[in-house]
Structure formats: structure tokens, C-alpha cells
Amino acid sequence: MLNLKAALISVKRKQSDLARHLKVSGATVNLIINLDRWPKGLGGKELLQERIAKFLRANGADEATVAAAFNEAPDTSRANAMCPMAGCPAHSGPQAHSKTEDENMLLRKHTINRAARAHFKIPRDPFTGEMETEADVFLSDDIRYVRASMRQTAKHGGMLAVIAESGGGKSTLRHDLNEWINTSGEPITVIEPYVLGMASSERKGRPLKAEDITGAVIRAVSPGTSLRAATSQRSGQMHDILKASAQIGRKHVVIIEEAHDLATPTLKHLKRFYELQDGFKKLLAIILIGQTELELKLSERNPEVREVVQRCEMVKLPPLDNHVEAYLRHKFTRVDVDLDAVMAPDAIEEIRNRLQQAVTENTRGSRVVRSQSLCHPLAINNLVSAAMNEAVTIGAAKVTAGLISAVARAE
Structure with a gap:
């Protein structure tokens, strides 16, 4: 994770504010901060860093903060423990992260854009207008x-x-x-x-x-x-x-x-x-x-x-928790595409991790927090579609866990 996250906090600006300034998606900013992954195009890494530095200065950051913003955060183990990325401790068990200002439950509609379809060689969107025959229905x-x-x-x-x-x-x-x-x-x-x-x-x-x-x-x-x-x-x-x-x-x-x-x-x-x-x-x-x-x-x-x-x-109809991979494989097979050519193996588990919500219940006078799955077809469709679109922006060959996490946090 880059010090850029702490720099934004120090000037009281959100990642979404930086995304609007750079005219990129929130997921792109998350990839930059969490994985030091920079999008292709947009003038390249050096130009983007200059624009980010200008944004920080305009919001009151001193030169020391700006100079350190693109270095690796010194306490990476602690940062990773708090960061919802693939393999982090917070996602090693069934309890998911609670919702923050940079997260929601991915109910916003996404469709796979033309560039992503070309990038992954998909003839048509497997999640939009795809139900034409009984065979298109996924069955657990x-x-x-x-x-x-x-x-x-x-x-x-x-x-x-x-x-x-x-x-x-x-x-x-x-x-x-x-x-x-x-x-x-x-x-x-x-x-x-x-x-x-x-x-x-x-x-x-x-x-x-x-x-x-x-x-x-x-x-x-x-x-x-x-x-x-x-x-x-x-x-x-x-x-x-x-x-x-x-x-x-x-x-x-x-x-x-x-x-x-x-x-x-x-x-x-x-x-x-x-x-x-x-x-x-x-x-x-x-x-x-x-x-x-x-x-x-x-x-x-x-x-x-x-x-x-x-x-x-x-x-x-319960969530698709244990059927996420089978569901996605079915969807992509229906458009003659191999899921393995689109998604890395670690992305499936991250989808399950991301589509969890902490729910507080009052039981006999005591508060109990439990994890509730949101692995429903529409949420999966939206998350995967957004990640595929973002993969084109950064030039990723496949959708990875890190990309799923970054897109989720940007929503």
C-alpha cells in the first residue's frame, strides 16, 4: 500500500475526490493506492503522479507529504490487516468487513463495455439480455x-x-x-x-x-x-x-x-x-x-x-455462496468463453468475501453481529462486470482478487 492513502487522509480528501480530479474510476485509484498498479494511457505513471501531487498541494499538503505519497507505507503488515485485499487477515474467515464510505453492496448496475468485450474476446455480455432459453438458467x-x-x-x-x-x-x-x-x-x-x-x-x-x-x-x-x-x-x-x-x-x-x-x-x-x-x-x-x-x-x-x-x-432462494464459480462458469460457457481465460482463481474467493455484510441483531437484550451473504446473481453480475471493465483500464490480462477488491471499494 502506498503512503498516498495517508496523504489523502491528512488533507481531508477522499479517494473518490482524487478519482474525479484525475477523471478515472474509483477502482483505478484503489489499484494505485493498494497495489501500486497504474493504468495504461492517461500520459503514463509519471504524468499521473504529477497530477496527484498537484492535487495534494492544492488541498494543503506539505512537500514532505507529497514526496512520500508514492512510497510504500512503512507498516505494511498493519495496513494489510486493515485492507480488504486478497489474502488479508480480515478476509481469511467468514466475517467480512463492515461497510465504509468507500464500500457498498454493489447493487449499482454495471454492464460489460465494448472495450472489455474486445479485450476478453467475448461476443456478447453474458449478464445482460442473456436469458433466451431454458438452458440459460443456472441450476444449483x-x-x-x-x-x-x-x-x-x-x-x-x-x-x-x-x-x-x-x-x-x-x-x-x-x-x-x-x-x-x-x-x-x-x-x-x-x-x-x-x-x-x-x-x-x-x-x-x-x-x-x-x-x-x-x-x-x-x-x-x-x-x-x-x-x-x-x-x-x-x-x-x-x-x-x-x-x-x-x-x-x-x-x-x-x-x-x-x-x-x-x-x-x-x-x-x-x-x-x-x-x-x-x-x-x-x-x-x-x-x-x-x-x-x-x-x-x-x-x-x-x-x-x-x-x-x-x-x-x-x-x-439462498445466496450462491458455494456456487459462485459454477454460476460464472455457466454464464461464460453460454457465450462460448472459458471462465479461466477471464478470471484468475483467487478472484472467485474474493467475490465471496466482498459480497458479505455485517448485520447487527438484538437478541434478548444483547447485540449480536453476524455475517450475511449477498452472493446473489445480480450482485455477482455487477461486481464481475465492473472488474472486467477496469481490467481494460489498467491493462490486466485477467480479473484478479486485487482487482475485485479495488472495484468493490470504489463502488
Whole structure:
């Protein structure tokens, strides 16, 4: 690590301030400070050092500080212990660094730019617009189970809640389910009710209500049918339409995405939709897809929705912790690229280390800090894309752990 970091601190400036002055990315500044890696172009190392020195002087640094800024920091062992780079003690175990002003959870969208695609000889971005067929879906054992649960619910009935963090792959599995229905020949009608600006209350937006679901069912199962005006009549109309459709062999599944934004009254009404029958035959399957807040709403401790919870199976999409390499290898294989030609082996472990978050919980009056994984597909995609773009800037042949770390800290 260079003394430049301490020099910036001494003049009360951030690395992001220096990046803006140099007109480079924050990751480039991190690579300079932490690894003494200088980008190709931009006039070369000497010119960049002159510009950095000018920046330090303009912000009040004395000549001694400027002169020492590009030397190796004297206490490297201590600096490395505090620095989230590959192999550092802070990343030798499962506990990750807490978030600082130079770090976040990499949810900002990144795409692989044209220069990076040419540099790594990638014909197209493996993370953007890549889902074209069922074969494009990465399947771990956990994902395969959730996928099977969704298909079985659509085919045989029931109520299912699919829960994952933002970017965890929920929408991918919803598209996969629709693709499977369209290509398998299963006689299943998909109903996807939604309202613009859906929220859990009128104060926050527009709640999805039971009458919205009723209308969506009628329009999907019997297109062109005029909705009856009275709510009670419309419910009967929906029931009759579903029975007629079921009698000719059709099945029906209601899929509600962003279900964590469902209002409690609507959740309670789902019991009524679930119990619609023709004899012993259930007429509507229900799949709720939402973020982790949905799990809280469907808690058995919530008496308002207890009857729904008792009928609803819950499945979760966990992080890809132990499948990061397999996931990335699958993604790059789908665009005919060998992952080993793009990423160094140490980069995979650093991705896992970087996508961790310290979470503080209050348990029986005591505070407990635990590590929470954020190794979800979207976060991995964004981190790897940003690192590949930065590799071009510094002329790196592959994405390394150091590059992953520098990009993460610059976000």
C-alpha cells in the first residue's frame, strides 16, 4: 500500500475526490493506492503522479507529504490487516468487513463495455439480455428445488411463496415457469395481476386489491368478457368462468410478483381465491414471489394472515455462496468463453468475501453481529462486470482478487 492513502487522509480528501480530479474510476485509484498498479494511457505513471501531487498541494499538503505519497507505507503488515485485499487477515474467515464510505453492496448496475468485450474476446455480455432459453438458467440444487416447486404448484395446485433478496433470481424463475408452460404444452392459464405503483397502503401507492385479482382472472381466462359491475356478482362470474374452463381441462395459476408489497387485507383474501372449487377440484393455484419482507408478512405469529399461512408453502432462494464459480462458469460457457481465460482463481474467493455484510441483531437484550451473504446473481453480475471493465483500464490480462477488491471499494 502506498503512503498516498495517508496523504489523502491528512488533507481531508477522499479517494473518490482524487478519482474525479484525475477523471478515472474509483477502482483505478484503489489499484494505485493498494497495489501500486497504474493504468495504461492517461500520459503514463509519471504524468499521473504529477497530477496527484498537484492535487495534494492544492488541498494543503506539505512537500514532505507529497514526496512520500508514492512510497510504500512503512507498516505494511498493519495496513494489510486493515485492507480488504486478497489474502488479508480480515478476509481469511467468514466475517467480512463492515461497510465504509468507500464500500457498498454493489447493487449499482454495471454492464460489460465494448472495450472489455474486445479485450476478453467475448461476443456478447453474458449478464445482460442473456436469458433466451431454458438452458440459460443456472441450476444449483436449491434453485432446481424452487423451480420444481413452482412447476408442481402451477400443474397440480396449491399456494406457494417464493422468497429471495433483491437480485436473487426470482424474476428469472418466473420467466422460466412461463417458458415451461408455453413450450411443454401443459394446459395452464397464467394470471398475473398487477397495478402500477403497487404498495402495501394507499399512503405509499396503489394497493393490489381482491377485485383487481378477480378482474385479472376473468380477463385472462375469458378474454373479451365484460366485467359485472357489482363486486359480489363479479366474484360469482369469475367462479363460473373458472369452472367452465376447468371442465375442458384447463388449469389456472395466479402469479403475483413483488408480493412483499401486498396489503394485509389482500393477503387475507387469498384464502378465498385458494378455496374456489368445482367439486373436489381446486380452480386456482397461487404463487407469490417477493423479497424477504414477504416472509415476515406470512409469519405464523401474525394472527391476521394465519389462515393463509397454514395453506401456503414457503421456499427460499439462498445466496450462491458455494456456487459462485459454477454460476460464472455457466454464464461464460453460454457465450462460448472459458471462465479461466477471464478470471484468475483467487478472484472467485474474493467475490465471496466482498459480497458479505455485517448485520447487527438484538437478541434478548444483547447485540449480536453476524455475517450475511449477498452472493446473489445480480450482485455477482455487477461486481464481475465492473472488474472486467477496469481490467481494460489498467491493462490486466485477467480479473484478479486485487482487482475485485479495488472495484468493490470504489463502488
